[in-house]
Each structure stands twice: as structure tokens, then as C-alpha cells.
Amino acid sequence: MGHKILLTGATGFVGSNLFGGLTSLPQVHLVAAVRVLKRNLCSTFFEVGPIDKTTNYSPLINGVDVVIHTAARAHVMKEEADDPLSKYRLVNVDGTLNLARQAAVAGVKRFIFISSIGVNGNVSTRPFTASDQPNPVEPYALSKWEAEQGLWKIQQATEMEVVIIRPPLIYGSGAPGNFGRLVRWIEKGTPLPLGAIHNKRSLISIDNLVNLIIRCIDHPAAANQVFLAGDGEDLSTTELLHGVGKAMGKPARLIPVPTGLLHLGATLLGKRAMAQRLLGSLQVDISKTCELLDWTPPYTVEEGLRRCFEPSH
Incomplete structure (x- = not known):
């Protein structure tokens, strides 16, 4: 190269x-x-x-x-x-x-x-x-x-x-935005009313995204294409929080509150956009990306989350 x-x-x-x-x-x-x-x-x-x-x-x-x-x-x-x-x-x-x-x-x-x-x-x-x-x-x-x-x-x-x-939500060590906020909540041991969320959201680890971008540098099939990025595994917000807690070695303190009540509360507080990111579904199909570029995400979500908190990252 x-x-x-x-x-x-x-x-x-x-x-x-x-x-x-x-x-x-x-x-x-x-x-x-x-x-x-x-x-x-x-x-x-x-x-x-x-x-x-x-x-x-x-x-x-x-x-x-x-x-x-x-x-x-x-x-x-x-x-x-x-x-x-x-x-x-x-x-x-x-x-x-x-x-x-x-x-x-x-x-x-x-x-x-x-x-x-x-x-x-x-x-x-x-x-x-x-x-x-x-x-x-x-x-x-x-x-x-x-x-x-x-x-x-x-x-x-x-x-x-x-x-x-x-890319959808990008997570990794030092990630800004929503992922960084979730990490801080779990780090502080904050009880969260997110223990019964059954949505599905795609995300991508920074390591998988870097790997994909590098693949696009000189792959002939990448020319003049749009690619959706993702880890290839979709998680609910509840599953993601448990996964972050496991990777950090700290429990995610989640309270099972019905999604309808959370939507109502967020609307009353003027936080509908934030509620949508936590409660709604957003999935991506990366089959085109994988097939055209002969690419497979090198890290699973579990591995990607673990790498967020390893000293070398």
C-alpha cells in the first residue's frame, strides 16, 4: 500500500x-x-x-x-x-x-x-x-x-x-457524545431507569471503523460507493449498558421501568431527542459493505467494549 x-x-x-x-x-x-x-x-x-x-x-x-x-x-x-x-x-x-x-x-x-x-x-x-x-x-x-x-x-x-x-454510534476509549455519557453514568454507579428496554441499535467500535476506513483506501470496489458501517451485532440499550458495565468491571444499576413511561417523562421534560436515542431502534444492514469489500468486522461488540477500558487503549 x-x-x-x-x-x-x-x-x-x-x-x-x-x-x-x-x-x-x-x-x-x-x-x-x-x-x-x-x-x-x-x-x-x-x-x-x-x-x-x-x-x-x-x-x-x-x-x-x-x-x-x-x-x-x-x-x-x-x-x-x-x-x-x-x-x-x-x-x-x-x-x-x-x-x-x-x-x-x-x-x-x-x-x-x-x-x-x-x-x-x-x-x-x-x-x-x-x-x-x-x-x-x-x-x-x-x-x-x-x-x-x-x-x-x-x-x-x-x-x-x-x-x-x-457509521452509527461509534464507541471506544474516550468516545464523546452518547457513549461517553453512558460510561460516566455507570462509572458513578448512577441508578438508571433503563432495565427493560427492548429496542435494537447498531453501533460500531472505533477499532472496527478504523479497519473499515483503511480497507476503503485502495479497494477497487469502494470507488463511488456509500457504505453503512457497524459491528454486525445489534443490542438493546439495556444490553449495551450491561455490556459496558461488564467491560468496566462495574455493575450497571438498571431499574426496569416501562418504555411508555420513559417516553412520557422525556416528553414532559423536553428530552424527546435523547429519549429516542436511548429507547428507539436504529439498525443498519452492513451486508453490502461486507460483500463488496470482502470485509468482516475484526472485533465483536464484547471485544470492542473490553478494548475501551484496556490500559493500552
């Missing part, structure tokens, strides 16, 4: 783990783009400033044949009331398409974009597939969908290949 790769978002959760995976590969020359260059970063890292439609990648992109774009605005729990979508668009749409245009002009062969399963929707009655009609609901997911549409236009107008990966 002889490649010069530009990785954006290299100090974020996905990007930093991917950086570690890529540096272990032979014949890979890695260039890592970050918003702000910190003192403890090695010479592979370069500062590009804020990610938007004006970001200049010209000093970095010469000779690059693969771009992996993980930089994004995400996990913003409290948005200002005035059009939060516009703030996501600045980074996730304008910033992505600006980079893609520069990449195409520079002769980059392949552009790998880390999107979100939220493009498909935030609740499923059957497992989502890559060919389903998109139904983004929240501003973050909508911005990712708009970026995807823009990437396909650039792909059609140039010879640059596009690969889009839509």
Missing part, C-alpha cells in the same frame, strides 16, 4: 484513532491537518485553521492521492436558537466541498468522507441499507447529507473517486 494520504480532523476522536492505524502501515506517507497545532504534535501535523469554505490546503495536498475527511462539527448539545443548521453547514458542507474541490484540482484519486447514519434517519423499523431514501432529521445529519450531495456533483464533474461511510 504505497500512498500519500491527507487526513483531516486528526486530533478528533475518529481522526486520532485513524492516525494511529495509518502510521502503523508500511509505505504510507501521512499528512495530518488540524485546526490548531499543539506543541506536543509531531512534524506530520499541519495547522490549517478553521474548517470552512476558505480553508487553504494547497501547502499540504501536493502529491496526495487519498484524502480521508473526518473533520466535522458534531456533538454540539446546546445550539443557539437562531438557525443551528447554518453553523453545521459552515464546517460540514462548505468546509467539506471546499476541500474536495481543491483535492480534485490537485489530482487526488480518492476522497473518503465520514458521514453519519443520521443521513438515513434517526429511527428504523427495519435495518437501513445504503440504497434507502435519505431522511435526515437533525441539523448535523442534514449537513452531512448536503455534503454528500455536493461530493457526488464534484465526482461527476471530475475523475476523483468518492467513498462515503455512514
Whole structure:
């Protein structure tokens, strides 16, 4: 695998783990783009400033044949009331398409974009597939969908290949967002009214996602495809909490409360979106991903959860 790769978002959760995976590969020359260059970063890292439609990648992109774009605005729990979508668009749409245009002009062969399963929707009655009609609901997911549409236009107008990966909840050591919140609850021994949830949710360990992204770098069948990512095992919220507790060596203190009461309580408290993530189902079908790429997730959910809390991770 002889490649010069530009990785954006290299100090974020996905990007930093991917950086570690890529540096272990032979014949890979890695260039890592970050918003702000910190003192403890090695010479592979370069500062590009804020990610938007004006970001200049010209000093970095010469000779690059693969771009992996993980930089994004995400996990913003409290948005200002005035059009939060516009703030996501600045980074996730304008910033992505600006980079893609520069990449195409520079002769980059392949552009790998880390999107979100939220493009498909935030609740499923059957497992989502890559060919389903998109139904983004929240501003973050909508911005990712708009970026995807823009990437396909650039792909059609140039010879640059596009690969889009839509992961569900990503878990791992230091994961932000919902998984990090679950870990903190169990760590504190907080009693949770989540002992009788019978939903089904797909998720992916950061190690499995890194493995999948690396597979997409030069696999011929990845060109101009959308792939859904997952561990290949679906869990209820109750099962996930028990699994996290087991991996941590701490009991998950779960109280069996009927789902209907939880939905009602969340609605009264104005927490319907959070309740949907905990109580609703969201499943993905990764059969296309596995078949086209001859890929199998290397770690089971149990192994992935255990790796979250191992000292080496």
C-alpha cells in the first residue's frame, strides 16, 4: 500500500484513532491537518485553521492521492436558537466541498468522507441499507447529507473517486457524545431507569471503523460507493449498558421501568431527542459493505467494549 494520504480532523476522536492505524502501515506517507497545532504534535501535523469554505490546503495536498475527511462539527448539545443548521453547514458542507474541490484540482484519486447514519434517519423499523431514501432529521445529519450531495456533483464533474461511510454510534476509549455519557453514568454507579428496554441499535467500535476506513483506501470496489458501517451485532440499550458495565468491571444499576413511561417523562421534560436515542431502534444492514469489500468486522461488540477500558487503549 504505497500512498500519500491527507487526513483531516486528526486530533478528533475518529481522526486520532485513524492516525494511529495509518502510521502503523508500511509505505504510507501521512499528512495530518488540524485546526490548531499543539506543541506536543509531531512534524506530520499541519495547522490549517478553521474548517470552512476558505480553508487553504494547497501547502499540504501536493502529491496526495487519498484524502480521508473526518473533520466535522458534531456533538454540539446546546445550539443557539437562531438557525443551528447554518453553523453545521459552515464546517460540514462548505468546509467539506471546499476541500474536495481543491483535492480534485490537485489530482487526488480518492476522497473518503465520514458521514453519519443520521443521513438515513434517526429511527428504523427495519435495518437501513445504503440504497434507502435519505431522511435526515437533525441539523448535523442534514449537513452531512448536503455534503454528500455536493461530493457526488464534484465526482461527476471530475475523475476523483468518492467513498462515503455512514457509521452509527461509534464507541471506544474516550468516545464523546452518547457513549461517553453512558460510561460516566455507570462509572458513578448512577441508578438508571433503563432495565427493560427492548429496542435494537447498531453501533460500531472505533477499532472496527478504523479497519473499515483503511480497507476503503485502495479497494477497487469502494470507488463511488456509500457504505453503512457497524459491528454486525445489534443490542438493546439495556444490553449495551450491561455490556459496558461488564467491560468496566462495574455493575450497571438498571431499574426496569416501562418504555411508555420513559417516553412520557422525556416528553414532559423536553428530552424527546435523547429519549429516542436511548429507547428507539436504529439498525443498519452492513451486508453490502461486507460483500463488496470482502470485509468482516475484526472485533465483536464484547471485544470492542473490553478494548475501551484496556490500559493500552
